Amino acid sequence: MKEEINKEFIFIYFRGGVSVSQNRIIDEWIKNPDNEELYYxxxxxxxxxxxxxxxxxxxxxxxxxxxTEKSHETGVTSP
Incomplete structure (x- = not known):
């Protein structure tokens, strides 16, 4: 089964709501530099x-x- 990768699907992934096989699909999808930019x-x-x-x-x-006010009053600054 071929999953469609879209924003809704990725948001489900971010919530931890995808299966192991869907996770693999996303792992493959993100290897494409154009997809990686969209992912981020x-x-x-x-x-x-x-x-x-x-x-x-x-x-x-x-x-x-x-x-800050106390430092100005005493002339002491923290490291």
């Missing part, structure tokens, strides 16, 4: 839609500014 384009899109980690930036930024 879709991977980038998939990762943008399904982030693995969402950082809480506000506390980190506050900590950075607190540290």
């Amino acid at each position: 384009k879709w991977l980038d899109e998939y990762e943008s839609l399904h982030p693995v980690y969402l950082a809480e930036l506000s506390p980190a930024i506050d900590h950075f500014y607190d540290h």
